[in-house]
Amino acid sequence: MATQHTRRDFLARVGAAAAGVALTGATAPGCSDQPAGTNKRADKLARRVVIARDEKLAQGAVDEHRDLLRKLLNGSVQRLTGAPDAGAAWRGLFGRKDRVGIKVNTLGLSTQPAVADAVVAGLRHAGVPAENIIIWDRFDVELQRAGYKLNASKQGVRCFGTDAEEAGRGYQGRIESSGRIGSCFSRIVADQVDALISVPVLKDHNLAGVSLGMKNFYGAIHNPNKYHDHNCDPYIADVVAHRFIGPKWRLTVVDATRAQYHAGPGQSLEHAWPFGGLIVSGDFVAGDAVAADLLEAKRKTEGLESLTDEKRPPVHIATAGARGLGEADLSRIERIEV
Amino acid sequence: MECLENLFAEPTRRDVLRWGVACGAAGVLCDSAAVAQDTAGTGALEGPKLEGVARHEALFWEELADRKVKCTLCPRECEVADVERGYCGVRENQGGRYQTLVYGALCSANVDPIEKKPLFHYLPGTTAFSIATAGCNIECVFCQNWRISQFRPEQVPSRHVPAERLVGSCRSHGSPTIAYTYSEPTVFYEYMHDSAALARRHGIGSVMISNGYIQDKPLRQLCRHLTGVKVDLKAFTETFYVDHCAGELKPVLETLETLKDIGIWFELVVLIIPTLNDSSDEIRRMSRWVVKHLGPDVPMHFTRFHPTYRMTNLPRTPVSTIERCRQVAFDAGVHYAYAGNVAMHPGENTYCHGCRHELIRRVGMQTASNRLKDGKCPKCGTAIPGVWSQEQALAFSPRS
Ligand code: SF4
Numbered sequence: 211m212a213t214q215h216t217r218r219d220f221l222a223r224v225g226a227a228a229a230g231v232a233l234t235g236a237t238a239p240g241c242s243d244q245p246a247g248t249n250k251r252a253d254k255l256a257r258r259v260v261i262a263r264d265e266k267l268a269q270g271a272v273d274e275h276r277d278l279l280r281k282l283l284n285g286s287v288q289r290l291t292g293a294p295d296a297g298a299a300w301r302g303l304f305g306r307k308d309r310v311g312i313k314v315n316t317l318g319l320s321t322q323p324a325v326a327d328a329v330v331a332g333l334r335h336a337g338v339p340a341e342n343i344i345i346w347d348r349f350d351v352e353l354q355r356a357g358y359k360l361n362a363s364k365q366g367v368r369c370f371g372t373d374a375e376e377a378g379r380g381y382q383g384r385i386e387s388s389g390r391i392g393s394c395f396s397r398i399v400a401d402q403v404d405a406l407i408s409v410p411v412l413k414d415h416n417l418a419g420v421s422l423g424m425k426n427f428y429g430a431i432h433n434p435n436k437y438h439d440h441n442c443d444p445y446i447a448d449v450v451a452h453r454f455i456g457p458k459w460r461l462t463v464v465d466a467t468r469a470q471y472h473a474g475p476g477q478s479l480e481h482a483w484p485f486g487g488l489i490v491s492g493d494f495v496a497g498d499a500v501a502a503d504l505l506e507a508k509r510k511t512e513g514l515e516s517l518t519d520e521k522r523p524p525v526h527i528a529t530a531g532a533r534g535l536g537e538a539d540l541s542r543i544e545r546i547e548v
Numbered sequence: 549m550e551c552l553e554n555l556f557a558e559p560t561r562r563d564v565l566r567w568g569v570a571c572g573a574a575g576v577l578c579d580s581a582a583v584a585q586d587t588a589g590t591g592a593l594e595g596p597k598l599e600g601v602a603r604h605e606a607l608f609w610e611e612l613a614d615r616k617v618k619c620t621l622c623p624r625e626c627e628v629a630d631v632e633r634g635y636c637g638v639r640e641n642q643g644g645r646y647q648t649l650v651y652g653a654l655c656s657a658n659v660d661p662i663e664k665k666p667l668f669h670y671l672p673g674t675t676a677f678s679i680a681t682a683g684c685n686i687e688c689v690f691c692q693n694w695r696i697s698q699f700r701p702e703q704v705p706s707r708h709v710p711a712e713r714l715v716g717s718c719r720s721h722g723s724p725t726i727a728y729t730y731s732e733p734t735v736f737y738e739y740m741h742d743s744a745a746l747a748r749r750h751g752i753g754s755v756m757i758s759n760g761y762i763q764d765k766p767l768r769q770l771c772r773h774l775t776g777v778k779v780d781l782k783a784f785t786e787t788f789y790v791d792h793c794a795g796e797l798k799p800v801l802e803t804l805e806t807l808k809d810i811g812i813w814f815e816l817v818v819l820i821i822p823t824l825n826d827s828s829d830e831i832r833r834m835s836r837w838v839v840k841h842l843g844p845d846v847p848m849h850f851t852r853f854h855p856t857y858r859m860t861n862l863p864r865t866p867v868s869t870i871e872r873c874r875q876v877a878f879d880a881g882v883h884y885a886y887a888g889n890v891a892m893h894p895g896e897n898t899y900c901h902g903c904r905h906e907l908i909r910r911v912g913m914q915t916a917s918n919r920l921k922d923g924k925c926p927k928c929g930t931a932i933p934g935v936w937s938q939e940q941a942l943a944f945s946p947r948s
Contacts, residue, residue, distance in 0.1 A: 318630065380703075387858065435633045476632070
């Protein structure tokens with residue numbers, strides 16, 4: 211039952227999306243049987259990470275900057291894909307028929323609703339119907355605490371936890387194996403979506419080093435507590451390699467509007483970091499590698515020990531890279547700052 | 549849930565009869581239906597919402613920097629950041645304070661024969677009011693009760709049962725013993741500790757059915773209120789514990805030595821899994837260790853594995869393997885070696901270690917006859933180790 215997905219699969223998927231725009235100009239569904247490596251553009255997209263910052267974002271409440279966030283995100287996705295405009299960029303990644311899950315992180319320092327809102331706006335650009343979009347995490351109550359308005363109806367953008375009785379429907383009753391993990395997966399990722407966007411927060415994690423786009427998917431399994439030994443490695447790579455996650459994953463948008471460089475994942479005002487930006491990537495390993503690098507640099511400027519010295523290096527990023535799930539080598543990642 | 553609701557309602561005469569029938573049925577069904585010892589039947593994945601989970605201050609933890617805590621209840625010693633949980637999934641750090649999420653949150657309750665635990669030298673022929681909450685501090689890939697042990701409190705249907713209610717229900721059902729069982733009682737330590745203390749004051753004993761993964765200090769504190777313990781000794785190699793249980797052997801052996809030191813009655817269960825822990829050499833080394841460190845009178849139950857949870861690629865253990873392991877244990881000097889999960893097998897019976905006279909005959913998980921006279925063999929007068937009366941159980945107090 212072990213399931214592993216490689217970067218090759220991932221590139222095939224992104225490549226197909228890009229090809230859909232380039233060749234037909236029409237909406238392309240995100241999946242393809244096209245063999246990997248046939249589209250050079252896919253390779254470039256896979257190693258590309260956009261860091262979009264605006265100092266205005268660091269001021270006031272994030273919620274006041276919804277327009278700015280949409281603009282920043284659209285620009286980032288455009289730069290990422292090389293598409294002529296934002297609409298084409300989003301259409302290159304998502305199709306009208308896609309059912310898209312936006313996985314936010316509402317444990318401790320949480321993904322800002324305004325950032326999720328910008329992602330929704332992008333998907334709407336691609337023609338994804340509102341009711342095909344689910345903003346989700348583990349628990350209704352944590353989503354509400356983080357400022358999300360629950361919507362378990364079939365109208366409009368939906369928002370609920372895996373624990374929402376009618377909508378989330380809990381976890382699957384069977385154990386799925388992937389590498390060394392054995393878990394029941396949220397029925398949201400298993401049954402209700404074809405595409406995933408990870409929208410984590412740029413934050414420190416006391417065991418994994420960082421909690422970013424890949425770690426975010428610990429929220430898709432019923433037993434994340436079992437997989438925190440050894441800096442969560444290789445378990446994070448095992449989770450994201452599973453067929454319910456890896457093949458569906460199209461985009462990572464790290465919410466770095468309000469980041470935290472130490473004492474995560476719970477919120478610590480003392481270590482708050484108003485980064486005022488987003489980190490966007492179509493390569494979930496590269497996106498995390500760059501975000502982790504930024505966090506390490508910040509720790510250094512704050513006079514803190516490195517994550518490695520604190521015995522919590524984010525080794526899961528290198529493991530995912532070594533597994534072929536994406537690019538972990540910073541020297542091979544194209545970092546675009548806008 | 550129906551089971552839980554019924555058990556904690558005031559029982560009618562019909563309930564008592566029904567539970568009697570259920571207990572009998574468990575024994576009869578155990579082998580044919582591959583229902584192993586001490587399994588719990590429950591649905592999972594449909595627990596209370598997170599906000600419905602009760603919280604109670606945990607015992608045995610230390611404050612660390614940045615609102616982190618270190619749990620010192622079990623050898624894992626989880627360091628847990630604010631808003632996170634420990635490995636067992638039932639203990640959570642909230643703002644630098646450690647909490648248990650399973651205090652009184654019972655997900656299973658059954659009136660079982662004590663033989664089902666299995667405890668063969670502890671009040672044979674009686675029942676144990678058996679309860680569990682969600683959670684476990686290791687993960688055996690062959691766990692029979694994974695639908696409660698490997699889930700979190702909010703994922704398992706449960707009912708809040710205060711300790712007073714538990715003790716009252718146990719008494720109403722005529723059980724002399726509460727068994728903390730099915731999942732891993734160490735992770736619901738606080739509730740077990742409080743209810744065992746209360747039960748003792750009401751003339752009811754308490755037995756912990758455990759993997760032995762607990763630290764010395766909490767174990768000693770708990771044993772002041774317990775009257776018996778069963779420990780799973782899953783294998784005799786570190787490799788097995790690491791590869792198949794996400795745990796370690798050494799702390800379990802330390803627990804066994806602590807139990808010996810305390811002087812409480814305890815028995816061992818070894819689940820024999822084909823090719824993984826069934827070699828005569830391993831069983832011999834294990835049995836010799838038991839005889840040397842714990843003494844020959846600690847009963848060892850060698851039980852059959854059946855494929856389940858994440859270990860479905862191996863066959864059921866042949867009965868002949870169980871018989872071989874039992875013989876190896878006898879040869880190593882163990883006085884009481886039993887065959888488990890093998891219904892109607894003579895290896896389930898107790899024979900005097902002095903004269904081999906049959907003392908207790910068991911059918912399935914029920915005691916069919918008991919010839920002991922005041923804890924002694926009626927034929928040769930040898931004192932048989934164990935707990936044979938409730939007075940004896942309740943008289944226990946730790947040696948150290
Ligand atoms: S009892 Fe639970 S939280 Fe405490 S050390 Fe053991 S596994 Fe960790």
